[in-house]
Structures are given as C-alpha cells and as structure tokens.
Amino acid sequence: xxxxxxxxxxxxxIEPEVSIDSPEKAQAExxxxxxxxxxLDQLNDDRLVMLKLTLPEQANLYSDLIAHKNVVKVVAxxxxxxxxxxxxxxxxxxxxxxxxxxxxxxxxFADQAQADFDAALExxxxxxxxxxxx
Numbered sequence: 641x642x643x644x645x646x647x648x649x650x651x652x653x654i655e656p657e658v659s660i661d662s663p664e665k666a667q668a669e670x671x672x673x674x675x676x677x678x679x680l681d682q683l684n685d686d687r688l689v690m691l692k693l694t695l696p697e698q699a700n701l702y703s704d705l706i707a708h709k710n711v712v713k714v715v716a717x718x719x720x721x722x723x724x725x726x727x728x729x730x731x732x733x734x735x736x737x738x739x740x741x742x743x744x745x746x747x748x749f750a751d752q753a754q755a756d757f758d759a760a761l762e763x764x765x766x767x768x769x770x771x772x773x774x
Contacts, residue, residue: 703733
C-alpha cells in the first residue's frame with residue numbers, strides 16, 4: 641500500500657503497531673525492525689516514508705531507521721502505555737518524537753469546563769514535549 645501512495649507523489653505513514661500486551665513484544669519488534677529495514681533498502685533514493693511505531697522495549701532499537709535515507713521521520717505511538725511510562729520510553733529513544741493521541745486525550749472529556757480542559761491538556765502536553773526533546 642505504501643508503494644502505491646509513493647507512486648501517487650505522497651509520503652505514506654506506515655503504522656505497524658506492536659501490542660504492548662504481547663508476551664513476545666521485544667521479539668516482535670526485532671522482526672518488525674528487520675522487515676522494515678529490508679523494505680526501506682529496496683526503495684529508490686527519492687521514495688520517502690514516515691514510520692509511526694510503538695515505543696520499543698530496547699532503547700534506540702530504531703536508530704538506524706531514523707537515519708535511513710528514505711525515512712522522513714519516525715514518530716512514536718503511546719500504544720496504550722500510561723503517560724509517564726510512555727514519556728520515559730520516548731525519552732530513552734533519541735530522535736523519535738511523540739504521536740500520542742491515546743494518552744494525550746486520557747484526561748479530556750466533552751463536558752469539562754474550559755479551564756479544566758485546558759489544565760488537563762497542559763499537564764499532559766508538557767511531559768510529552770520534554771520527552772520528545774531527546
């Protein structure tokens with residue numbers, strides 16, 4: 641599918657999520673890394689992708705993908721981790737930035753007062769921002 645999107649002149653976002661509850665999460669990430677690398681190495685230099693990946697068990701597992709000539713950016717899914725655990729994992733992975741939709745909205749509700757909504761959002765955004773600076 642990504643190659644079809646590339647052929648249309650766009651940059652696909654490839655999002656192969658690994659479940660944080662999988663007992664084989666670390667092994668699945670190693671397989672995913674190997675397969676992503678193999679596919680990226682087959683792309684022509686002008687073919688670009690973004691990767692949206694679950695934060696890995698092994699810190700900096702995806703560092704070579706971040707530096708790959710065909711990768712525009714690697715962003716991290718919170719994957720269902722609680723906020724502070726997701727931020728710790730993000731901070732341990734240099735060069736990856738957050739794409740935390742699930743954890744970003746955990747404390748937000750439609751019927752919140754605006755001040756409460758703003759405070760909850762600020763409380764969540766600050767640690768995500770700090771963790772993304774690594």
